[in-house]
Amino acid sequence: MKIKGVIFDLDGTVVENSYDWLRIREELGTGATSILTYLDSLEGPERSRKWSVLETHEAEQTETSVLRGGVRGLLGLLRERGIAAALVTNNSRKNTDFLLNKFGLAFDCVITRESGLWKPSGAPFLEVLKRLGLEPGDCCVVGDTSFDVLAAIDAGIGVIFLLSGEPEKFAGFPVEVFPDMAFLKEYLESLLAV
Ligand SMILES: [Mg+2]
Structure with a gap:
């Protein structure tokens, strides 16, 4: 697979917080x-x-919210390799802009709930693909919950990475679970080297 785009979730993925x-x-x-x-x-x-x-x-x-460790490194790797980075969140534009400004992060495409396209539907991911001119097979999704998985499957994106300290929660899902961004970055680098 030649990865051309990575679609990130915001809460629990790019930033850490404790929504109940x-x-x-x-x-x-x-x-x-x-x-x-x-x-x-x-x-x-x-x-x-x-x-x-x-x-x-x-x-x-x-x-x-705090920035998850390793996010800057991973985004830097993608930029270096010419791979697009998108952000899809069910959170609002106001909160998303606040967090992106606070942590000085930039994405090639940002979809918030004001689009009317929400996970677990694959519609917001399809919107990203349309805007970036990519196919489902060109992309992978990085998230932290079942909503990210369901949305990716619905959009036909088969490569799904989850960040979680509890991989057993996702047993049976077609996903790769990593404990943190550093492991994911290492894995992506090995994929990109092929
Ligand atoms: Mg999340």
Whole structure:
């Protein structure tokens, strides 16, 4: 495989934070529906009240997010090799811009939830491919949750890397799990050397 683009997730991947998604979902009463799809289905005062619950959690987590070790090194490697780097997040443009500015990071393409394209659908990944002029087989995805995996599969992207300290959580998923960015960078360098 000749990698031409890498699509990164933001929260939990490029930056580290401690969202308690289970608790947030309970607080919102989403049931089995994804948070954004659930909120988008609401109307009137309930809609604005619940959106602000999510936004409050996001503001807190954004404020305290730290850059994951090894991110600059990996982005530097991609730039050196002429490989595009994209960012796809279900977070808002405001929080994303805040984090990119805070840590001085630049991506060739950034898709946030204002696009109306959300993981776990593959639609935001397909949008990246369209904008960068790439095919699913040219790209890999780097994420930290099952949403990243489902979105990649939905978009037809077969090379999926997850960063997680609990690889057993992803047993049976068609993914490679790495404990941190340094291991992933090493692995990508070996792929690129072939
Ligand atoms: Mg994530």
